[in-house]
Amino acid sequence: MTDSQVSAAATAGAAQPWGYSGSYFDDPPGGRSGMMSWLLTTDHKRIGLMYLAALGTFFIVGMLLGLLIRLELMQPGEQFINARTYNSVFTLHGVIMIFLFIVPGIPAVLGNFVLPLQLGADDVAFPKLNLASWYVYMVGAVMALVSLFTGGGTPDTGWTFYAPYSVNTGSNVTLAVLAAFVLGFSSILTGMNFITTIHRLRAKGMGFFRMPLFCWGLYATSWIQVIATPVVGITLVLLAMERAVGIGFFDPARGGDPILYQHLFWIYSHPVVYVMILPAMGIVSEILPAFARRTIFGYKAIAMSSMAIAIVGYLVWGHHMFTVGMSDTARWVFSLLTFLVAIPTGIKIFNWVATLYKGSIEVGVPLLYAVGFIFLFSIGGLTGLVNGALSTDIHVHDTAFIVGHFHYTMFGGAGIGLFAGMHFWFPKIFGRMYNEKRARTAWGLIMIGFNTLYFPMLVLGIMGMPRRYHDYLPQFQVPHFISTVGSWILVGGILLMIYNLWRGARSGSPAPANPWGASTLEWQASSPPPQFNFAKPPVVTHGPYEFEEILKSAPTATPEAAS
């Protein structure tokens, strides 16, 4: 039997709660034991799990804050939060969700776990730096936490920290932005690691164009992390200096320009949305071939479109600033460039649909999430066109429409993409399966709840409801109410999903190495993998989604359907 035939049938060893003996869950022989062996690990799989624990915790906190916002907005008038507190609540919601959850997001959790496996490598290029990136993240997270309770309290500026308010407000902006600076460093370290890993540690025979598309997504993402993050780093430092000594770069009284802050801020913060979405798109590109049981349509186009999105993503940041006072020239230039970025995105969507066409489709849970992604992200993208067109943006900027748009793209895109990836690689990570039925129920609740929560925001925005307002006129009440109910359904679905995954990880039924019958290298390692991933380094002789090739070489290995 070949290595892959063996591992296709094998699981790692004896079952125990949380993983299997003989896998990376075991303390490495001759090393430390227990907690210390995790806290000082350099194993990318363990680091991925450590990120999962941290991100999961912060996601729940951010989610509770979101619930709080929706509770306050359920009816006009003040329910139980005053205006000043409300400002802090949505600021915190944004800071946590963006800097602590969605930006590290897929790369930190699934990228860390899956990338080396997909490349056929033992680990990333700089394993110690990988551990360092987790600690830097934790330091940034603690700093952000401390900023809530010290200085003037939780920042109330919005997660964007716009000058001049962020310079003048008494809330603890300085510590919060320095926390963001530290978190940016973690992001940079991950990006550096992944670029080097992809360049240097691909298996023998795996040229760039035989690499799985998730890796392409991570590659493009990592370049953005490396190049764009330092710009916001210096910007936030300048903001802190402005607060500390008054250097005047963003202060009109000293000849400065507040809009310059916005330029510098969005030069990073626009590309960072592509950091959020490109890995998620990579995950969809992995799930569709596996569940349509055919090769991806247009591999090269999808790979190149990731790079194109990353590059064009640097050119469009001004579309966040159409109403603040930029020159007319800047406005139409940025609007034109913004429309360009829809092209590579569209290429992906058409190719995904073409992949499903005439495929032998198995509607497994990962596919449900992948299709959910395509649906939700498309809505987000289409609303993006409304925002990108100057004439319509005048009406919707700073309204609930924008809030709906970015939740459809960030949450419906990157967030659902993360859920999809968790359900897809779950058996690989934990060596167990989650309950299929519960997973489908959770998915249904999430899809219904999501649209009930966010679609009304699109309506509200067109009607004229401003964002970041804690009170509103009575004519906005009905959509607000519906939206709040949607938040309960969505949260219910998410909690069910988390519960299901938690139970599955603890005590789910054993999963074989390749429960989905997928074609990429990580499925050749056992579920869960041993510490060093592969018994022998794999040698690659064909592209990542060529099912005919795989069936030819392992005719006796039958993929096991999820139970």
Next chain:
Amino acid sequence: MDNASLAGAEHAATTEHHPVPDGTFILVWVGLLVLTAITVAASVWFPGRVGIGVAMVVTPIKAAMILLWFMHLKYERPVFKIMFLVAVAILAIVMGLTFFDYLYR
């Protein structure tokens, strides 16, 4: 062999095995000093447009000299050169796009 040592074996094909002679570096250093002198002289003797113009031309040349010789980029494999150019290009483009705002206000 694992991927890293396979990659390591390629290391033999890199530049460390033909070291650049010290004399070359000293020549580059002299060139840098000369160019610095030119820039300073231009700004002192021809202040204004000419001085600035000279600085804007000469400074990138000095930068290129440091990159190519001191930082060894001249002898590195193409991937390093491409990566560097991409990073610089993005910075330049971003700066340029910002000026679509400031030049036309």
Next chain:
Amino acid sequence: MSSMNATTAAPAHHHADPVGAKTGMWLFLFTELLLFGGLFIVYAVYRQRFGHEFGLAAQELNVTMGVTNTIVLLTSSLTMVLSVGALQRGRIGRSLAALVATLGLAGVFLVIKYFEWSAKHSHGIFPGAEHLHAMPHGEGLFFNLYFMMTGLHGIHVVIGMIVMLVVLVKIRNGSVNAANQGVLEYTGLYWHLVDLIWIFLLPLFYLTN
């Protein structure tokens, strides 16, 4: 079956990958480029707005000190690259001497900077000073930018010196040597970037008139 894939798999084999390490180092340098790049954007914007005042304010800066520091840093780049070359050829003594020279020149740079800054300080010119606030906008911005950019640069000089000291110790105890010279080489790359940034700061601040 399962034991074939379990902990009997080959032990940690992280063979050195110098090209990989160098890739990582260059990527880090790109982050530094973009970090300073943000400040260069701020400079460019305000230079475009306040060209005249920038020229006026620049006259307050000491060109001699700026040019001397440029020569100092350029020379330190030379000594650094000579140190790397010497180590690669196994000439440990020469490598150490050149590295010490680099450190010394870096120290000279900081000393000159200190004199520059304290002179400014005695004239009431320091970040956020009231004197700056009272100046015409462009001049105040010029000086604040001067402090931010040369300050960030100075921090990088200090970090560079600390790293060089650590490498110095490692060369002396043999852990960095001809066969394992990456750490010195990458320190050199970092140092050259520090020099490179100064190359641009010189005309932007000292030679602007």
